[in-house]
Each structure stands twice: as structure tokens, then as C-alpha cells.
Amino acid sequence: MADIAVDIAELANRRRLCVRASLSRRHLIERLFRAGGLTAIVIALGLVATLFGMMASKGAPAFMQATLSLDVTFDPAVITVAPPPARAAGQSEADYRAAMLVWQRQVTLANWSAIVETAVRNAAPPGFEIDRRGALALVETNERHRLRDMFVADPGLLGQTVRVDMLASANTDNWLKGTINRALPDSRQQLSRQTRTLADTLLAEGKIRFAFAWHLFTNTDSRSAPAAAGLAGAFVGSLYMMLIVIALAVPIGVASAIYLEEFAPRHRVTDLIEVNINNLAAVPSIVFGLLGAAVFIRYFGLPMSAPVVGGLVLTLMTLPTIIIATRSALRAVPLSLRQAALAVGASPTQTVFHHVLPVTFPAILTSAIIGVAQALGETAPLLLIGMNAFVASIPATPFDQSSALPAQIYLWQGNENRNFFEARTSAAIMVLLGLMITLNALAIFLRTRLERRV
Amino acid sequence: MIPLLVAALLLVLMGIAYTQGFSRSRAIAATGVRLHSRPAYHGSLVAIRCLLPALLVLGLWVLFGPGMTRAFIVAQLPPDVAALDEPAFLTAVRRIEAIASGFGVAGQVQPYEAAAGEAVRRFHTFALLVVMAAAAGVGILGLLAALRRISPTLRARNKVESVVRVLLLACSALAILTTVGIVVSLFNEAFRFFSFVAPADFFFGTVWNPGFATTGTAAIGEYGLLPLLWGTVMIAIIAMLVAIPVGLMTAIYLSQYASARLRNVAKPIVEVLAGIPTIVYGFFALVTVGPFLSDTGAAIGLDIRATSALTAGLVMGIMIIPFVSSLSDDIMRQVPLSLRDGSLGLGATESETIRRVLLPAALPGIVGALLLAISRAIGETMIVVLAAGNSPVLRFNPAEPVSTITVTIVNQLTGDADFAGPQSLVAFALGLTLFVMTLLLNMVALYIVRRFREQYE
Incomplete structure (x- = not known):
């Protein structure tokens, strides 16, 4: 008997020693595992930081752009046009517009480049030699059209000298910001030696300064004048699409969630709808683009590149998100609430609309905002319905050709003037991310705010 | 402009129908009779029965209106213009549409163009008035019929609720419709592709x-x-x-x-x-x-x-x-x-x-x-x-x-x-x-x- 007891104690002792001997190794593994987890988190957080840091550092310079302040003389010797036509009595609207167009064409034919050139020469130090092309290369090409527009709007400017802020060309901006390697030989620089020297001189004299690039938000895209390209058209296009998504996806999504969760009898058809919605949520976005191209554009004959098509495609994409979120919100409502309503005689419809739905309102609102934010950043389906086309106007209606914010980013990243457009694309991305963060913050704010009240 | 007018018409119809149904049923309730449904449901039911026929008329106009306008313009053209080839004919139609819209056209206006433009303008006004009147008319007919059916035993709530339920069902069917759209359009176009290229060459080709x-x-x-x-x-x-x-x-x-x-x-x-x-x-x-x-x-x-x-x-x-x-x-x-x-x-x-x-x-x-x-x-x-x-x-x-x-x-x-x-x-x-x-x-x-x-x- 005693022998066995000794044996057991011996065995236990040996096992204890064995465990103790392996402890240090096991603790080492424990520490390594823990360190691995921490590393993973550090990597993930580091990636977020790198991504945002890189966008901010690349994009921030694009918000400040080289701008010239020049004294522009509307020289009557250069602008040789008659005064604008007045509308005669009894003249039809179409005839008056035609006459006005003839006059505007004459104004356009005036040598506006010469006026810009003179303005640049006047700003240069006395005796500075620069040829015509060199002088014009300093200023963005669309500024001469702006001078023309100023004159058309106010023909009284003829003969006057006005100080005008003009955007420097993209190449000048690159040179002054150092986005282009300043040590490159002349043959590989975009600007001539004279223009570069003049740009540096004007910057030193304060005639060129870096001003906030408001036109980034107010201008439309432009190919001939890259420095003046802006996001206005893309903003309006995206706005139309988001309005369509809000107007269609939210009510339809909430309605179908209510039906599936509250009314649908449990049988094969509703099971099918349920499986279907879960699968739709995971269908790649580009397939929705194919659907848009085949159904909305080819079959229904809706216009290419129009926000209405984009809005419809994004609506179909957002629907599953909203349905799934609304359903889980409805499911979270306690059964007692329903039973109380039913017990005092409310019909099932009244129970849902008067009692259950109001409680889920914050969650539905949040999911709607998040769904819209997701739709705002979606790019791939837009490429297939032609929204990556170059459009230089602000769409007046959702049926007009238009761009959208993510499509504009796609277009800009592919621009040949890499040095200039890399910053511009990053700036556009900053704007897009800013919008999305604002929307998500709004969702979080509303959720915490409204949930407290319920 | 015109969509706004139509929306205004529908809103007015809906408002009238709802208030009429509401007050009629309330008046019945005021006599001491117990109603099956509350007045708000009676109001909604009358509004639904008033709007449905009006929407039907407007929908028919959206479907067939453009074709009728087109036929009217073509009927206004003199025979020599109507016999022109396709592009010139389209230009003539477009000029008349421009004159009719009041914007006018640049250059000389042919006498027949002015006359046709005037006629088309009158047709537009006339058609708009007729369609609006028809929509309002059937709407009011629906309203009157619905008002006459208001009674203490009318199960208005159940009827409104079943309409709501149908709408909800239609919304959730959209998800199925989307999938069907995806599958049909992909298969349809993919089959057209396979009429050019053999499926085996596509799925197993290495180039x-x-x-x-x-x-x-x-x-x-x-x-x-x-x-x-x-x-x-x-x-x-x-x-x-x-x-x-x-x-x-x-x-x-x-x-x-x-x-x-x-x-x-x-x-x-x-x-x-x-x-x-x-x-x-x-x-x-x-x-x-x-x-x-x-x-x-x-x-x-x-x-x-x-x-x-x-x-x-x-x-x-x-x-x-x-x-x-x-x-x-x-x-x-x-x-x-x-x-x-x-x-x-x-x-x-x-x-x-x-x-x-x-x-x-x-x-x-x-x-x-x-x-x-x-x-x-x-x-x-x-x-x-x-x-x-x-x-x-x-x-x-x-x-x-x-x-x-x-x-x-x-x-x-x-x-x-x-x-x-x-x-x-x-x-x-x-x-x-x-x-x-x-x-x-x-x-x-x-x-x-x-x-x-x-x-x-």
C-alpha cells in the first residue's frame, strides 16, 4: 500500500518537474505569439497611417497654386471690334442671339495672346529678353479666354488697365514647387531657360505667389489648361447620383427589409429572396456595371455617362447593404414591444409602422449614410457606363454627360503630365476621403445622439 | 414646368380626397355610429382610389403621348417636305418644334413653318389641358365612388394595409429582379459572344x-x-x-x-x-x-x-x-x-x-x-x-x-x-x-x- 502511495507521489513529482521544465519554453512561445499579434496590429495601424500620410503629403501642395498678379491692358489697338449689338425692337430671341454670337466670335478672334504677352513683359524686369512663346508659357492657356469673358461681360474695359490674378501654367507650377527635377538639362525641361529665370524672378518679387486654389472646387475638368482643372463637374455628377441613391435605395431597401422581416411567410420563395439578397451583397461591383451597360444603356436607351444611369446602378448595389442592416435592426427590437402593441389591439401593420420602425430609426439612418458613403467611392461600375469620359461642363440635369468624383480621380491619375497631376489626384482623393469621413462621422454622431433618446 | 404641374395636380387631388374621406367618415362617427376603421384610414383609402385612375391616365400619356405629338407634326407638313429624305425631314421637324417652343429659329422662317409651329403650339397646350383634365376627371370620379362607399362597416384599414403590403412585397421583389437582370443580360450577351468564338477556345485558350x-x-x-x-x-x-x-x-x-x-x-x-x-x-x-x-x-x-x-x-x-x-x-x-x-x-x-x-x-x-x-x-x-x-x-x-x-x-x-x-x-x-x-x-x-x-x- 505504502509503496503505491510513494509511487503516486513520485509520479506526481516527476510530472511536476516535467511541466516546470517545459514552462520556460511555453512561456517563450506565449510571448512570441503575443508579440506576433501586436506586430500585426502595428502593421495594420501603420498601413492606415502610411496611406493617409502619403495622400496628405502628396496632395497638400496642390491646394496652393502659383498665381501671377499682372497688370492687363485691354489695348484698343489689339482688340479691334465694334461695340456689342443692341436688341432691336421686334427682333426674335433667336436672331438676337445669332447677332450676339457673331460679335462674340469677333471678340474671340482678337489677339488675346498678345495682351497676355504684353502683360507678362511689363511685369518682367526692364531689359529682360524673352520670346513670345516663352512669355506665354508662363501663364495658363485658359486665362486668355477669361480675359475675353471679362471683356464680353463688360465692354467698357476697352482701353483700361486692370490688375488680374492669373493662374500660372502647370509647367511653371511644377518648376516653382520643384516637382520637376530642377537639375535636369535644358533639353529635358518643359520650359525654356528664359521662362524659368523669369518665373524665379517674379516669385522673388512677389508677382507670383502661391494662392489657395479655389478653382479646384469651382472649375470643371480641363485638358488644354491643366492648371485650371477642377472638380466642380465631378461634384455635381456625384451629388446627382447620391440624391438618386438616397431617393431610391433607402425607401426601397427599408420597405423590402420590413416585408422580409415582419410580413413574409416562411416558405421557399422568401427563402429564395433571402439567399438572393445575401448573394447580391457579394456580387462584384463591376458586374453591376455590366448590368447597367446592358440594361439601362442598351435596352432602355438611357444616355451614356449620365448620372441617372450611375445613380440607378449604385442604387442596385447599395440596396442589399441597406436591406441587411435594416433587417438586423428590426430583429434587435425586443419581442415584448411587438406583443404589447398587438395585445392592445394594433394590427400587424400598425405594430410595425407605429412601434417597431420608430425604434429602429437611428440604426436605419446610420446604415443608409454608410451605404451612401460606400456608393460615393465606388468606381468600377462607373467606368463601364462611360462616366470616365472627359466632360468639361457642369451637368444641368441628371441626364447630361457628367463625371463623378472617383471617375475624375481615375482620369487624373492617367494624365500624361505626371508631375503635375500626381499632386492633383492626391488632392482629389483628399477631398473624396474628407467627404466620406464626414459622412461616416455624421452616421456615428447621429447614432449616439438618437439612441440616447430612445 | 410640366412635371411640376402634374405633381401639383396629383398633390391637390390627393389632399382633397384625403380630407373628404376623413371628414365624411368623421361625420358618420359623430352621429354615434361605431366605425370599423379610424377616419385616417378612410381618408387614405379614398386618396388611393382617387390617385390610381389618375396615375393610369398619366401613364398612358407618357407611353403614347410622344408618338401622337410626332404624328401631329408630320400631318402639318406640306407633301413636298414630308417626301424629303430622312435627315432633311428630321431637320424640318426639329425647326417646327423650335418655333413651337417659342425659342424661334435663326434665319428665314418659311410660311408653312410658322403655321405649323403655331398649330403644334396649340396642340401642345390642348393636349396638356386634355390630359390634365382627363386625369383630374377620372380622379374625381374615383373619389366620388370611394366617398359613396364609406360606411361604418367598410374595412378601410384592412384595405389600406393590404395596399401597403403589396407595395412592400414589390420592393423586396426588386432584389430578385436585379439578379434576374444580371443573369439574363450576362447570358444574353455572352451567348452572342460565343457565336463568334467557340466556348472551348474561350475557356481553355492560353493566348x-x-x-x-x-x-x-x-x-x-x-x-x-x-x-x-x-x-x-x-x-x-x-x-x-x-x-x-x-x-x-x-x-x-x-x-x-x-x-x-x-x-x-x-x-x-x-x-x-x-x-x-x-x-x-x-x-x-x-x-x-x-x-x-x-x-x-x-x-x-x-x-x-x-x-x-x-x-x-x-x-x-x-x-x-x-x-x-x-x-x-x-x-x-x-x-x-x-x-x-x-x-x-x-x-x-x-x-x-x-x-x-x-x-x-x-x-x-x-x-x-x-x-x-x-x-x-x-x-x-x-x-x-x-x-x-x-x-x-x-x-x-x-x-x-x-x-x-x-x-x-x-x-x-x-x-x-x-x-x-x-x-x-x-x-x-x-x-x-x-x-x-x-x-x-x-x-x-x-x-x-x-x-x-x-x-x-
């Missing part, structure tokens, strides 16, 4: 070289799917190699080790990665990750291209990290706490508990989650469009540029409205392949996840 058909619709070039499929799979594998360890370890650390404070800060930040638009990732890959990889490769003597499968896969992996981590977090949380406590109670260390108890128990669910992540990687477009290099050649070196199914869809379809030739139709065959692949992955994944949930419920 992707679609020529440009300048004339006719002849199939020029070769449409082999395999290079694209391999590119897609290779990038997805690289992405998973990045996302699985980082995502899984993040989930484990955050759910098992991290203090509440760290979790509350780190979890939302990691999830920010999921909300970033993919175009942003694409640009990040193109200007930061690609050059970085290429420089690193050059420093250690490897030839890595800036746009390659490696670049795209790496960035796609970053995109999927939050997807993997939040899904596996969810799933590990469903493993009963008793399993964990039992293991800890026997003296296992935390990492041993996680590796030998928690992970095996959660494995089916995690596999399902990973399948979902893979299907997302396969369908991802913008990152690969920008950073994979678009080179549809069968290559096995991840440092070389590749192309994927999604990239090719974008390349073949952008800027093309009438998909007549195989060059653009192939996008639908590719889309169909992609759709089927992701659908299968999702169904398997959802099945596994559901089975897993049931296991612990």
Missing part, C-alpha cells in the same frame, strides 16, 4: 490577343481565358498571403489580449481600411507601393516591376485585412466561453488555448470567412486596373505584370455603347465567368458559416 476589328464584325484575334484567370488567381493568392496572417493575428490580439482601451482605439482604425474607396488603394499602389517594391528589389538584386502582380496583390491584401479580421473576430466570439475557460483551467497558456482550442473550434467559420474574402479579392477592380500592369500573358513570376478578368472587362468595354463585335461582347463572357466564380464561393462560404453558427446555437 489572349483580341485584335481590333476595323470593319465588319469578324472575330479577329484569340480570346483565351486562362492567362486572365491565372492573373486573377495569383493576385488573390498574394492578397490572402498578406491578409490572412495580419488579419487573423489582429483579430486574435484584439479579442483575446488587448486592453479595452487599445481595442476601442485600434478596432475602428483598422476598420477605416474597409471604408477607403478602392480607387484610392489603386493610386496608393501605383505611386507608393509599386516604386517602393521596385527600389527594394533593385537594392537586393531582384528585378521587380513597379506595376506587377506583387504590387496589386500586396495592396489588395491590405484592403482585405479588416474584412478578415472583423469576420474572424465575430466568429471567434461565437465559440462558447466554457471551452476557453476549460482549457485555461487545465493550465494551458493563453496562446495554447487559442491555438489548440479556440482556432480548431472556430475553424469552419474562419474558412467560410476566408472564402468570402477570396471572392472579394477576385472581383476587385480598381487596384488591379491601376497596379497590375495589364499584360495578359501567362506568366508565373509574381514580379512581372499580369492582367485579370476585371481589368480586361474594363479595357474591352469602356467607351463603347453598341457592343456589336466580339471585342466588346467578350466583357460579358468574362463577367459571366466572374459572376459564377464569386457566386459559388459565396454560396459555399455562407453555407459553411451558417452550419458553424448552428453548431453552437
Whole structure:
């Protein structure tokens, strides 16, 4: 008997020693595992930081752009046009517009480049030699059209000298910001030696300064004048699409969630709808683009590149998100609430609309905002319905050709003037991310705010 | 202007109908009779019965109106103009429409044009008045009929509720309709593609070289799917190699080790990665990750291209990290706490508990989650469009540029409205392949996840 007891104690002792001997190794593994987890988190957080840091550092310079302040003389010797036509009595609207167009064409034919050139020469130090092309290369090409527009709007400017802020060309901006390697030989620089020297001189004299690039938000895209390209058209296009998504996806999504969760009898058809919605949520976005191209554009004959098509495609994409979120919100409502309503005689419809739905309102609102934010950043389906086309106007209606914010980013990243457009694309991305963060913050704010009240 | 008028008409009709039904039923109730439904339901029912016929009339006009206007304009044209060839005829019609709209046309106005323009203008006004009057008329008829049916026993609430229920059902049927639309349009166009190219050549071809058909619709070039499929799979594998360890370890650390404070800060930040638009990732890959990889490769003597499968896969992996981590977090949380406590109670260390108890128990669910992540990687477009290099050649070196199914869809379809030739139709065959692949992955994944949930419920 005693022998066995000794044996057991011996065995236990040996096992204890064995465990103790392996402890240090096991603790080492424990520490390594823990360190691995921490590393993973550090990597993930580091990636977020790198991504945002890189966008901010690349994009921030694009918000400040080289701008010239020049004294522009509307020289009557250069602008040789008659005064604008007045509308005669009894003249039809179409005839008056035609006459006005003839006059505007004459104004356009005036040598506006010469006026810009003179303005640049006047700003240069006395005796500075620069040829015509060199002088014009300093200023963005669309500024001469702006001078023309100023004159058309106010023909009284003829003969006057006005100080005008003009955007420097993209190449000048690159040179002054150092986005282009300043040590490159002349043959590989975009600007001539004279223009570069003049740009540096004007910057030193304060005639060129870096001003906030408001036109980034107010201008439309432009190919001939890259420095003046802006996001206005893309903003309006995206706005139309988001309005369509809000107007269609939210009510339809909430309605179908209510039906599936509250009314649908449990049988094969509703099971099918349920499986279907879960699968739709995971269908790649580009397939929705194919659907848009085949159904909305080819079959229904809706216009290419129009926000209405984009809005419809994004609506179909957002629907599953909203349905799934609304359903889980409805499911979270306690059964007692329903039973109380039913017990005092409310019909099932009244129970849902008067009692259950109001409680889920914050969650539905949040999911709607998040769904819209997701739709705002979606790019791939837009490429297939032609929204990556170059459009230089602000769409007046959702049926007009238009761009959208993510499509504009796609277009800009592919621009040949890499040095200039890399910053511009990053700036556009900053704007897009800013919008999305604002929307998500709004969702979080509303959720915490409204949930407290319920 | 006209839509506003129509909307105003409908709103007015609806308002009148609702208030009429409401006050009529209230008047009945005031006599002391018990109504089956409350007055608001009677009002709604009258409004529905008033609006439906009005909407029907307006819908008919939307369907047939433009054709009637067109026929009227053509009837106004003198015979010599009506006999003109197609473009000149269209110009004449457009000029008359411009005169009728009051904008006028530049240049001389022919006498017949002025007369026709005037007639068309009168026709427009007349038609508008007639349609509005008809809509209002049938609306009021519906209203009167509905008002007469108001009685204490009318089950107005049940009727309104069944209308609401039908509307709700119609909304949820839209999801089915979307799927049907996707399947029908993909199959339809893909079959047209297969009339140019044999399915076997498409699915088993190893060369992707679609020529440009300048004339006719002849199939020029070769449409082999395999290079694209391999590119897609290779990038997805690289992405998973990045996302699985980082995502899984993040989930484990955050759910098992991290203090509440760290979790509350780190979890939302990691999830920010999921909300970033993919175009942003694409640009990040193109200007930061690609050059970085290429420089690193050059420093250690490897030839890595800036746009390659490696670049795209790496960035796609970053995109999927939050997807993997939040899904596996969810799933590990469903493993009963008793399993964990039992293991800890026997003296296992935390990492041993996680590796030998928690992970095996959660494995089916995690596999399902990973399948979902893979299907997302396969369908991802913008990152690969920008950073994979678009080179549809069968290559096995991840440092070389590749192309994927999604990239090719974008390349073949952008800027093309009438998909007549195989060059653009192939996008639908590719889309169909992609759709089927992701659908299968999702169904398997959802099945596994559901089975897993049931296991612990």
C-alpha cells in the first residue's frame, strides 16, 4: 500500500518537474505569439497611417497654386471690334442671339495672346529678353479666354488697365514647387531657360505667389489648361447620383427589409429572396456595371455617362447593404414591444409602422449614410457606363454627360503630365476621403445622439 | 414646368380626397355610429382610389403621348417636305418644334413653318389641358365612388394595409429582379459572344490577343481565358498571403489580449481600411507601393516591376485585412466561453488555448470567412486596373505584370455603347465567368458559416 502511495507521489513529482521544465519554453512561445499579434496590429495601424500620410503629403501642395498678379491692358489697338449689338425692337430671341454670337466670335478672334504677352513683359524686369512663346508659357492657356469673358461681360474695359490674378501654367507650377527635377538639362525641361529665370524672378518679387486654389472646387475638368482643372463637374455628377441613391435605395431597401422581416411567410420563395439578397451583397461591383451597360444603356436607351444611369446602378448595389442592416435592426427590437402593441389591439401593420420602425430609426439612418458613403467611392461600375469620359461642363440635369468624383480621380491619375497631376489626384482623393469621413462621422454622431433618446 | 404641374395636380387631388374621406367618415362617427376603421384610414383609402385612375391616365400619356405629338407634326407638313429624305425631314421637324417652343429659329422662317409651329403650339397646350383634365376627371370620379362607399362597416384599414403590403412585397421583389437582370443580360450577351468564338477556345485558350476589328464584325484575334484567370488567381493568392496572417493575428490580439482601451482605439482604425474607396488603394499602389517594391528589389538584386502582380496583390491584401479580421473576430466570439475557460483551467497558456482550442473550434467559420474574402479579392477592380500592369500573358513570376478578368472587362468595354463585335461582347463572357466564380464561393462560404453558427446555437 505504502509503496503505491510513494509511487503516486513520485509520479506526481516527476510530472511536476516535467511541466516546470517545459514552462520556460511555453512561456517563450506565449510571448512570441503575443508579440506576433501586436506586430500585426502595428502593421495594420501603420498601413492606415502610411496611406493617409502619403495622400496628405502628396496632395497638400496642390491646394496652393502659383498665381501671377499682372497688370492687363485691354489695348484698343489689339482688340479691334465694334461695340456689342443692341436688341432691336421686334427682333426674335433667336436672331438676337445669332447677332450676339457673331460679335462674340469677333471678340474671340482678337489677339488675346498678345495682351497676355504684353502683360507678362511689363511685369518682367526692364531689359529682360524673352520670346513670345516663352512669355506665354508662363501663364495658363485658359486665362486668355477669361480675359475675353471679362471683356464680353463688360465692354467698357476697352482701353483700361486692370490688375488680374492669373493662374500660372502647370509647367511653371511644377518648376516653382520643384516637382520637376530642377537639375535636369535644358533639353529635358518643359520650359525654356528664359521662362524659368523669369518665373524665379517674379516669385522673388512677389508677382507670383502661391494662392489657395479655389478653382479646384469651382472649375470643371480641363485638358488644354491643366492648371485650371477642377472638380466642380465631378461634384455635381456625384451629388446627382447620391440624391438618386438616397431617393431610391433607402425607401426601397427599408420597405423590402420590413416585408422580409415582419410580413413574409416562411416558405421557399422568401427563402429564395433571402439567399438572393445575401448573394447580391457579394456580387462584384463591376458586374453591376455590366448590368447597367446592358440594361439601362442598351435596352432602355438611357444616355451614356449620365448620372441617372450611375445613380440607378449604385442604387442596385447599395440596396442589399441597406436591406441587411435594416433587417438586423428590426430583429434587435425586443419581442415584448411587438406583443404589447398587438395585445392592445394594433394590427400587424400598425405594430410595425407605429412601434417597431420608430425604434429602429437611428440604426436605419446610420446604415443608409454608410451605404451612401460606400456608393460615393465606388468606381468600377462607373467606368463601364462611360462616366470616365472627359466632360468639361457642369451637368444641368441628371441626364447630361457628367463625371463623378472617383471617375475624375481615375482620369487624373492617367494624365500624361505626371508631375503635375500626381499632386492633383492626391488632392482629389483628399477631398473624396474628407467627404466620406464626414459622412461616416455624421452616421456615428447621429447614432449616439438618437439612441440616447430612445 | 410640366412635371411640376402634374405633381401639383396629383398633390391637390390627393389632399382633397384625403380630407373628404376623413371628414365624411368623421361625420358618420359623430352621429354615434361605431366605425370599423379610424377616419385616417378612410381618408387614405379614398386618396388611393382617387390617385390610381389618375396615375393610369398619366401613364398612358407618357407611353403614347410622344408618338401622337410626332404624328401631329408630320400631318402639318406640306407633301413636298414630308417626301424629303430622312435627315432633311428630321431637320424640318426639329425647326417646327423650335418655333413651337417659342425659342424661334435663326434665319428665314418659311410660311408653312410658322403655321405649323403655331398649330403644334396649340396642340401642345390642348393636349396638356386634355390630359390634365382627363386625369383630374377620372380622379374625381374615383373619389366620388370611394366617398359613396364609406360606411361604418367598410374595412378601410384592412384595405389600406393590404395596399401597403403589396407595395412592400414589390420592393423586396426588386432584389430578385436585379439578379434576374444580371443573369439574363450576362447570358444574353455572352451567348452572342460565343457565336463568334467557340466556348472551348474561350475557356481553355492560353493566348489572349483580341485584335481590333476595323470593319465588319469578324472575330479577329484569340480570346483565351486562362492567362486572365491565372492573373486573377495569383493576385488573390498574394492578397490572402498578406491578409490572412495580419488579419487573423489582429483579430486574435484584439479579442483575446488587448486592453479595452487599445481595442476601442485600434478596432475602428483598422476598420477605416474597409471604408477607403478602392480607387484610392489603386493610386496608393501605383505611386507608393509599386516604386517602393521596385527600389527594394533593385537594392537586393531582384528585378521587380513597379506595376506587377506583387504590387496589386500586396495592396489588395491590405484592403482585405479588416474584412478578415472583423469576420474572424465575430466568429471567434461565437465559440462558447466554457471551452476557453476549460482549457485555461487545465493550465494551458493563453496562446495554447487559442491555438489548440479556440482556432480548431472556430475553424469552419474562419474558412467560410476566408472564402468570402477570396471572392472579394477576385472581383476587385480598381487596384488591379491601376497596379497590375495589364499584360495578359501567362506568366508565373509574381514580379512581372499580369492582367485579370476585371481589368480586361474594363479595357474591352469602356467607351463603347453598341457592343456589336466580339471585342466588346467578350466583357460579358468574362463577367459571366466572374459572376459564377464569386457566386459559388459565396454560396459555399455562407453555407459553411451558417452550419458553424448552428453548431453552437
